[in-house]
Amino acid sequence: MKALNSLACNDSCYSKPQSIFRHLTSDEIQKLLSFKETFQFRRGNVIYTEGSRITGCYCISSGIIKIYKTGSDGKEQIIRFAKAAELIGFRSVFNNEAACTTAQVLEDSIICYIPGDLMVQFVKINGNFAMDLLQLACKELGEANSYITDIAQKTVRERLAEVLLNLKDNFGLNQVQVLQISLTREELSNIVGTATESVIRLLSEFKDDQIIELQGRQIRILNTAALTKIANL
Amino acid sequence: MKALNSLACNDSCYSKPQSIFRHLTSDEIQKLLSFKETFQFRRGNVIYTEGSRITGCYCISSGIIKIYKTGSDGKEQIIRFAKAAELIGFRSVFNNEAACTTAQVLEDSIICYIPGDLMVQFVKINGNFAMDLLQLACKELGEANSYITDIAQKTVRERLAEVLLNLKDNFGLNQVQVLQISLTREELSNIVGTATESVIRLLSEFKDDQIIELQGRQIRILNTAALTKIANL
DNA sequence: CGTGTGATTGACGCCTGTCAACGTCTGTGG
């Protein structure tokens, strides 16, 4: 992890229309700029660890982060990913609790740290910002609820298909239909909630059925419709 | 469902220290009182249905509500319960989306309806209220994340033990250690995320091991320590 | 008393987790 001059963070944190900070006034933006710190992280770096106290939120300027919980037997469960312009760590800040997840860098990232008391201050004085944060929390809550239902009721096969579709929606495909996120088989299994071997076997089946192509960690999606059908959406 | 004179709702909605409305000013409380409507619901009544538009939140004055999602094969997945002084429906209101869950009455309830635009208005003008709501959403988010990890990684046996412990913490035991919430075996299975028959078999095993006693839907918890051990917490 | 809902038990088999062995690739150090 390396501290950077704040200017190194492009303005994706606060000026883009989908930014969580879009409703701050220009005075508040100035304050944000003067307090935030920008860091560079490399693959594998841990931003915060489950159980640790965190004193602020992190806004992703670039890169990809995985957010996971560690189960009682030590196995990771990936809860979600975060990419550019997304905010992480706010749950612990607002609840004033230790982090309940670990945030680890999947692809080299530039990340802005925003002190928690500043976030709280903005919530209290800027109703529109409060609404945006509330909406963000509620959006994640809705996604979590769907996730619970899926994991509880669907087979591993269905869930893997759904995960591939979600990754496609979140990270897109390149010109040759390859998923624009690189995950190990183990990480895939930690999203689906299954054993690594099961993921490998199912991916092979999908390949045999010409639904996907595999080349190391590159996954080329050939037949979205088939995946949708398998996912039982 | 029967409309009641507002006075029929005791003041648990807004005056108790743990109420979500505890930080409203007296002016705002007056406004809340003039806009809220109070209804009586009976077991089985549906407060709102997945997919429907809801125009406000509901604050439980008394009774117990189950919140569930319906999976693609029609099976219910119970996400959580709500009891006195708890707020439901706020996710849809703030995100301005259709409800993603169904709320159904388990035990006869008195419930206050609060128009959504009033909630939004309070969030925007009262920073402390906004913080409380944000904390509520974040608290549920943290619980949902734990739930995801448990369902993904634990066995049905572990999850059932954990569910019994959670029910004990949420609804308590009476003088003779009987859980103070009455659920069908199917509802239990819809929390755990398993088949009804599996719940029945595991409950019988717990009974054989003298961990619980069963009498119809009454579950008497004899050995909390054993449950904790089984739950692998 | 018939009907319906919920609870229970047994039989059966498949999905899926676990264990083990082996192959592949990359980076490191001698």
Add this chain to the structure above:
DNA sequence: CCACAGACGTTGACAGGCGTCAATCACACG
């Protein structure tokens, strides 16, 4: 330049947890 270690991926064997189907029982209610 090669050997080796270590991480990751793959495949096979195997068992058992758990879902499904079916039959029966218990109980409440009109």
